[in-house]
Amino acid sequence: MSPKNIVQKAKDVGLDVIAITDHNMVENGLYAHNIGKHMGLTVLFGMELQTREEVHILAIFDDFNTAMEFQKIIYSLLPPVKNDEDYFGDQVVVDENDEIIRFEERLLLNSSKISIENAVYWIKFHGGLAIPSHIDSDMFSIISQLGFIPEDVPFDALEIKKKENIPRILPFITNNDIPFVTFSDAHYLKDIGKKRTLLNMKSPTCKEMEKALRLMKGNKDKIQEDCINR
Secondary structure (H helix, E strand, O other), X not given: OOHHHHHHHHHHOOOOXXXXXXXXXXXXXXXXXXXXXXXXXXXXXXXXXXXXOOOEEEEEEOOHHHHHHHHHHHHHOOOOOEOOHHHHOOOEEEOOOOOEEEEOOEOOOOOOOOOHHHXXXXXXXXXXXXXXXXXXXXXXXXXHHHOOOOOOOOOOOEEOOOHHHHHHHHXXXXXXXXXXXXXXXXXXXXXXXXXXXXXOOOOXXXXXXXXXXXXXXXXXXXXXXXXXXX
16 A cells, blocks of 8 residues: 555546545655656545544545644644554555655554544635545444534535445434545555545546535435435
8 A cells, every 4th residue: 555556556447536544644645646646646635534532534635734734733632652563553654665754653543632523624724625434334433423413514525335324324414415425445455446436526626526515415315216226
């Protein structure tokens, strides 16, 4: 899962836009972004944030400096627990040449002390996208942790693993204006591109994605109908 291999695999399976979303970290996205520029692939800067409620939220940005500012905030809110490399594995930052730049010593698998609301408002204020991850999962999803989707939090979309799960989770969602999306959530190269979302955009930016997602509002009914009629 080096930056070079990730970008090459994404190109091979026909993706146009990807985001690197390490757990509570955005730093590796820079090197994949630089490689993507040379290979005709847009790589956005992302993070899979774990909030104090133990909910996973995707934070996606156009600008690396903004993404790094968010990383610094989250890092400061993580418990000062050192990573156990023998148990959890190495946490590395890898450059364009597949060289390890540094090892991150603080354990990134913990929850930060930021709330869902504060995290999403920061992301949106700084021009990013905020999407609850795998909401149909039994662990670390907003539904598994809270039992509902807060109506007053300005999410851009809701990520699902399987559209067949939508009838089961619909009762927990009262705002029909938030569209569903699906991503590969790839932890291995072979999984890149297995799930994808098609967006009609003028350019591969967060602003254009936000517009495209607004046009998808109400897609729950269509997807649910597809599930029932399968």
